Amino acid sequence: MARKHKKHEEHENHERWLVSYADFITLLFAFFVVMYATSEANEGKQKQFEESIKLNLHLAAAKADAAGRGSILEEAMAELEAPVSGFPRKGGPKEVEDYVERSLDKSMNGEQKQKSIQDVYHDSVGVRIALAASTFFPAGSAKLKMSALNSLDKVAEVLKSHQKRVIIEGHTDDLPIEDSYFPSNWELAGGRATAVVRYFVKYHKIDPKRFLAISYGDQKPIVPNDNEEHRAMNRRIEIFIITDDKKVEI
Incomplete structure (x- = not known):
């Protein structure tokens, strides 16, 4: 007569919350790392970014001017350059x-x-x-x-x-x-x-x-x-x- 094997009851895992908690802590750490990185001012990169924006605006203004649409871009460019380059060209x-x-x-x-x-x-x-x-x-x-x-x-x-x-x-x-x-x-x-x-x-x-x-x-x-x-x-x-x-x- 075949012996019947007893099925072992599966115990409920009460520690699954640790996985979610660890994920949360990891995400929180990543968030603060990003916040810290973005708060550190890099004047060299900032200057490079400003020069890049100005150069691209100049190129866009030149193309727009050739098409007869330069005035709006030129005004926008002047407003951008004023606080970067020096004394305000416009404003009170x-x-x-x-x-x-x-x-x-x-x-x-x-x-x-x-x-x-x-x-x-x-x-x-x-x-x-x-x-x-x-x-x-x-x-x-x-x-x-x-x-x-x-x-x-x-x-x-x-x-x-x-x-x-x-x-x-x-x-x-x-x-x-x-x-x-x-x-x-x-x-x-x-x-x-x-x-x-x-x-x-x-x-x-x-x-x-x-x-x-x-x-x-x-x-x-x-x-x-x-x-x-x-x-x-x-x-x-x-x-x-x-x-x-x-x-x-x-």
């Missing part, structure tokens, strides 16, 4: 302000910018770079400090990147000055504004026809002259880049 004061901020951030370290640049802002006519006068001039003097020339060179590079007209404004606090050379704050503010213009023209060869030097003395404070901190804020040189010539006559 806000775009110019952004360019100035980027340029100064790139050329100055944090401490240098904080010490030299009081503010950068725009209005409907143009962009203003406010310099802290105490950094650039000794008290009661219109002679530029040697230690401040490097900062002024960085600002000059911004002005050399375009052909816009520029107004240099001199401002003081309301403390009276008693000096044989500067009888009042009017002369002191005007002397400082002129010194900045002269430096840009003489040492950076910027066209003098682009400049106008103005003295406001203590007549245009940005804060009340009620303490030393506020008076220091009012002692400033404002470099006013005119973005709309129709609104300002120089």
